[in-house]
Amino acid sequence: MAGVRITGLSKRYVIGKEAFFALEKMNLFIEDGSFTAIVGKSGCGKTTLLRLLCGLEEKTSGDIKFINRGSESNGSDEMRIGIMFQEPRLMPWLTIRENIAFSLFPKQKEIKKDADRHLQTLGLELFKDAYPWQISGGMAQRTALGRALYYDPDIILMDEPFGALDYFTRKKLQNEMVSLFLNQKKTFVFVTHDIEEAVYLSEKVIVLEAGRIVQELPVELPYPRKTNSPEFLNITEGIYKAIIA
Numbered sequence: 001m002a003g004v005r006i007t008g009l010s011k012r013y014v015i016g017k018e019a020f021f022a023l024e025k026m027n028l029f030i031e032d033g034s035f036t037a038i039v040g041k042s043g044c045g046k047t048t049l050l051r052l053l054c055g056l057e058e059k060t061s062g063d064i065k066f067i068n069r070g071s072e073s074n075g076s077d078e079m080r081i082g083i084m085f086q087e088p089r090l091m092p093w094l095t096i097r098e099n100i101a102f103s104l105f106p107k108q109k110e111i112k113k114d115a116d117r118h119l120q121t122l123g124l125e126l127f128k129d130a131y132p133w134q135i136s137g138g139m140a141q142r143t144a145l146g147r148a149l150y151y152d153p154d155i156i157l158m159d160e161p162f163g164a165l166d167y168f169t170r171k172k173l174q175n176e177m178v179s180l181f182l183n184q185k186k187t188f189v190f191v192t193h194d195i196e197e198a199v200y201l202s203e204k205v206i207v208l209e210a211g212r213i214v215q216e217l218p219v220e221l222p223y224p225r226k227t228n229s230p231e232f233l234n235i236t237e238g239i240y241k242a243i244i245a
C-alpha cells in the first residue's frame, strides 16, 4: 500500500499559441489504503492527474510524494503502480493469460507471479488461452483489471474503467471492486463521470473543476452501500450541486 501527498501540483499545456493549466496548484492527500474517487466535467483534469501520478506525464510545478511504509519518495519509479484505462488496451497478439502478466513498467518484469490466481478470481479461467478479440467487453476489462493487479501494486489508478460497459456488467464489476478493496486494502484512485459510482465505491469524492479541487467529500457509509438510501442520495445530490454550481 502507499499514500500520496500532492502539493501545489500544476500542469501547463500549450496548444498552438495558447497556454493553459490543466491542473492548477492542487493540494491533495491520498491516505494509504483508501479509496478516492475523482469526478468532474469533461476536460477538468482527471486524466492529467492520473498521468502525473504514474509518471506518464511531467509536472510543470509542485510536488508528488509517495508515502510507503512510513518513508517518502519522489518518483513513481520506486512505486508499484497498477493502471486501468477507459478501454482495456490489451495486446492483440497475446492471450488473456499473457495479457494479465504483461507489464507496462519494465522494472516489474523481474517479478515472477502466478497469473492463474488472477484468472480464477476474475472468472477468466475458461478464457485464459483466448485472444482479446474472442472475449466480451466485460471480460476484456476484467483482463485489464487482472493486469493492473498482477504485480501486487501499492496503488491502483483507474481512469473511467467501466465507462464503456453495459449497466449489468458495470454493476457486477463495481461489486467486485468493493470486495477487492475490502479484502486487499490497497490504495485506489478511481476517476469516473458517474457520481453514483463514485459514492458507491469510494471513501472520499474529490470534485475537480477546471484543474482545481472545488470539493472534497468524505463518504462515511458502510459497504455494501444501498444506492436508494436517504444518506446515499443526500451525498450524490451534494456532489451534483458542487459540479453544477
Ligand SMILES: Nc1ncnc2c1ncn2[C@@H]1O[C@H](COP(=O)(O)OP(=O)(O)OP(=O)(O)O)[C@@H](O)[C@H]1O
Pocket (backbone or CB within 6 Å): 013, 014, 015, 022, 040, 041, 042, 043, 044, 045, 046, 047, 048, 049
Ligand atoms: N497532451 C496534451 N496536450 C495539450 N493539452 C492536453 C493534453 N492532454 C490533456 N490536455 C488538455 O488538458 C485538459 C484536461 O484534460 P484531461 O484529459 O485531464 O481531462 P479529463 O477531466 O480527463 O476529461 P474527460 O472526462 O473528457 O476524460 C483538457 O483541456 C485537455 O485538452
Ligand SMILES: [Mg+2]
Pocket (backbone or CB within 6 Å): 046, 047, 048, 159
Ligand atoms: Mg479523462
